Amino acid sequence: MSTGTHRRADQDRLDNLHASLSQEFEVQTARLTELTADTGDPNQAHTQSALIAATRQSLEQISGALRRIAEGTYGVCERCQGDIPTERLEILPHARFCVPCQQKQKG
Ligand SMILES: [Zn+2]
Missing domain, CATH: 1.10.287 (Helix Hairpins)
Structure with a gap:
């Protein structure tokens, strides 16, 4: 599968x-x-x-x-489909976006 x-x-x-x-x-x-x-x-x-x-x-x-x-x-960004860095996932295990996309998401 x-x-x-x-x-x-x-x-x-x-x-x-x-x-x-x-x-x-x-x-x-x-x-x-x-x-x-x-x-x-x-x-x-x-x-x-x-x-x-x-x-x-x-x-x-x-x-x-x-x-x-x-x-x-x-671990895949829902917005740009890029990898979300492991360090970010360790801090925020349920992160849906990478940092740049998260910032765009807010604005
Ligand atoms: Zn992204």
Whole structure:
């Protein structure tokens, strides 16, 4: 199904990343469940809603990264199709764009 041979070290790295992202996904899902279940105080609900939004966003980012790993497009910039530098991915595992494209994306 996949095309060509890939570097094995890369595959190892992706396997590890996939495992840690899956774990993170579970943690965030549990947090979201907790946040959405716990209501009562309206002041707290306001704080909660910001946390819920942030948690949802990170779940989205994590699941996007997991999907790209599965599809074999992880680490490829979605905008210019170039490689996203490994150092960037280490800091931001769910990065979808390389640095120049990310900056263009904002502007
Ligand atoms: Zn790019």
